[in-house]
Amino acid sequence: MQILKIFQRxxxxxxxxxxxxxxxxxxxxLEGEIERQPLNISAITxxxxxxxxxxxxxxxxxxxxTNSSEFYTAGGNITGxxxxxxxxxxxxxxxxxLGVSGLIYMAGFDGLVFGLGAFAxxxxxxxxxxxxxxxxxxxxxxxxxATRLEKTRTRIIAVCGSVTVVVLYLIAQxxxxxxxxxxxxxxxxxxxxxxxxxLVISYVAFGGMLATTWxxxxxxxxxLSGITVMALLVLNRVDFNLNTLLDLxxxxxxxxxxxxxxxxxFSDPVQVxxxxxxxxxGTLGLPHILMRLFTVPNVQESRKSAFYATVFIGYFYILLxxxxxxxxxxxxxxxxxxxxxxxxxxxxxxxxIHLAEALGGSMLMGFMSAVAFATILAVVAGLTVxxxxxxxxxxxxxxICDGRPDPEREIKxxxxxxLVLGLLAVGLGIVFQDQNIAIIATxxxxxxxxVNFPVLILSIYWQGMTTRGATAGALVGFVSSIVLIVVxxxxxxxxxxxxxxxxxxxxxxxxxxxxxxxxxxLFSVTDRSARGSSDRAEFDAMLIKAEMG
Amino acid sequence: xxxxxxxxxxxxxxxxxxQRRVKIRFTFSILVFALYAGFAGGxxxxxxxxxxxxxxxxxxxxxxxxxxxxxxxxxxxxxVYLKLVAKANDTKGSLxxxxxxxxxxxxxxxxxxxxxxxxx
Numbered sequence: 001m002q003i004l005k006i007f008q009r010x011x012x013x014x015x016x017x018x019x020x021x022x023x024x025x026x027x028x029x030l031e032g033e034i035e036r037q038p039l040n041i042s043a044i045t046x047x048x049x050x051x052x053x054x055x056x057x058x059x060x061x062x063x064x065x066t067n068s069s070e071f072y073t074a075g076g077n078i079t080g081x082x083x084x085x086x087x088x089x090x091x092x093x094x095x096x097x098l099g100v101s102g103l104i105y106m107a108g109f110d111g112l113v114f115g116l117g118a119f120a121x122x123x124x125x126x127x128x129x130x131x132x133x134x135x136x137x138x139x140x141x142x143x144x145x146a147t148r149l150e151k152t153r154t155r156i157i158a159v160c161g162s163v164t165v166v167v168l169y170l171i172a173q174x175x176x177x178x179x180x181x182x183x184x185x186x187x188x189x190x191x192x193x194x195x196x197x198x199l200v201i202s203y204v205a206f207g208g209m210l211a212t213t214w215x216x217x218x219x220x221x222x223x224l225s226g227i228t229v230m231a232l233l234v235l236n237r238v239d240f241n242l243n244t245l246l247d248l249x250x251x252x253x254x255x256x257x258x259x260x261x262x263x264x265x266f267s268d269p270v271q272v273x274x275x276x277x278x279x280x281x282g283t284l285g286l287p288h289i290l291m292r293l294f295t296v297p298n299v300q301e302s303r304k305s306a307f308y309a310t311v312f313i314g315y316f317y318i319l320l321x322x323x324x325x326x327x328x329x330x331x332x333x334x335x336x337x338x339x340x341x342x343x344x345x346x347x348x349x350x351x352x353i354h355l356a357e358a359l360g361g362s363m364l365m366g367f368m369s370a371v372a373f374a375t376i377l378a379v380v381a382g383l384t385v386x387x388x389x390x391x392x393x394x395x396x397x398x399x400i401c402d403g404r405p406d407p408e409r410e411i412k413x414x415x416x417x418x419l420v421l422g423l424l425a426v427g428l429g430i431v432f433q434d435q436n437i438a439i440i441a442t443x444x445x446x447x448x449x450x451v452n453f454p455v456l457i458l459s460i461y462w463q464g465m466t467t468r469g470a471t472a473g474a475l476v477g478f479v480s481s482i483v484l485i486v487v488x489x490x491x492x493x494x495x496x497x498x499x500x501x502x503x504x505x506x507x508x509x510x511x512x513x514x515x516x517x518x519x520x521x522l523f524s525v526t527d528r529s530a531r532g533s534s535d536r537a538e539f540d541a542m543l544i545k546a547e548m549g
Numbered sequence: 550x551x552x553x554x555x556x557x558x559x560x561x562x563x564x565x566x567x568q569r570r571v572k573i574r575f576t577f578s579i580l581v582f583a584l585y586a587g588f589a590g591g592x593x594x595x596x597x598x599x600x601x602x603x604x605x606x607x608x609x610x611x612x613x614x615x616x617x618x619x620x621x622x623x624x625x626x627x628x629v630y631l632k633l634v635a636k637a638n639d640t641k642g643s644l645x646x647x648x649x650x651x652x653x654x655x656x657x658x659x660x661x662x663x664x665x666x667x668x669x
Binding site: 112116250303306318 | 616
């Protein structure tokens, strides 16, 4: 009965706290008191080895990073396969690994909602965005939006969208990183935040996108290798019979057979739809993901990037299901991993780490912990490059210098912005450490889905969109996202203490994104200005470039 | 609202090819959306189906099988899309407008990779 109560409480907490991005999954699940683990020597040793290797990569990359093109997009010399691995490395966070497996451990099937949501945006990225975005942009998605619309206004709104998403994502990552490292390594929160920031500044400031790409590739390889080993070890114990694994899981889980079907965490299909929409379209509006499309030499490689990323991420989530049910079989009810109160030591997020120890001893546990830490570095590095590009390229070079910046000053500014972002990340990480991370983590995906995505997709596919429409749509998307999150359960009831939320869903993108689309349409079709006519007239010229490169 | 002067350089063949490309992109995207929506349906009108076992008494529920199938289907759709695009480029020639269009385009571009002439 006590275990059942713990599960019910955990599920409720997860439902309220888990945000829907991969980041959010970890950060949200890291809500509340973190039980610091004893100092994990094998994990720290392996992590130091990773850091040495990646610093070596940064040193090498710094020799090849001398201008803005090399800094922002690695000179466009990354192959499709490499870029696909880097995208996967950028996206498969510690959160995906620990958060989703923790959710499956707690609630079974419903954990897959987050896994599928994180995966489903990738095919759309290939079909709708990979070609036109690659052909139209130079360094950032803002370049794409500004191709045919009025440059200054469009860039400013796109930069606002990018910077908002990057900073919020960064805060969520840093707070999540601090708590996760405290959990995994036994290091104090502040030390963890400073370590992450110093390493990321080193990678990005010196090695730019080239170093970031290789850090993400190394991390992707390590994470995929680790999860493959874990899944194989789980399957080996059940003679590679998935049915046996699932039967054992239902036999050991207090919720029994219900863990194999929907309903463990969510009963309302609209709630599930809100999560799925927010995650899918949020992914398509993330500036650090879109930026990766410019690191390849041509549109063919851009398509391949999206395809390989889907393969890697899909492979990861399939194995994660096996690992998730493995935690139910080999960690749940295992007295070695239970606290005297009956809960899992370290909380639900530690399920996969405990499973690693149960399967492969302290060596595998140390390896997976080190991989989780490396994962955070890779994601934060990608965000930092995107933030630096938004400010130094989009704002300084294209708006302030009207597209004719002094190259040396631009690259110098980029490095300064990287340093500032790194310091800001430490500051914000410490300031927000006691805040509800789930709220912070919810915002970037909803903003990305409601601001960046509608403006981007309509700018390349709808001739009728004008600058006025784009500005209005971005504004409506942004304001409605913030308002609906504030009046939703995460803020209205959990933070402000009201009894019932005015808006019943945690993830408002299902409503805010259509609002942004509607605003773009309305303000564009009613736009009779000369600028509006010019925006429409430019569409055909844009189409040639979008389709031909 | 298309400016006739701007639209003029586009031959009908070129337009048709672009429309075909866009049609393929949106057809594939709609397929993905429909399959994805089916998963949300597992919490509503498909709930009882998602709870059933795929094979008799096996642990594999229809919901789990749907999840695995979606991952594989999405990857397969991407693969087919890549093949279709590659085939279209190989057999029908790459998407290039008539020579006078590219000449026109070059003359209107202020610098490589930039089409901001309307902003000035």
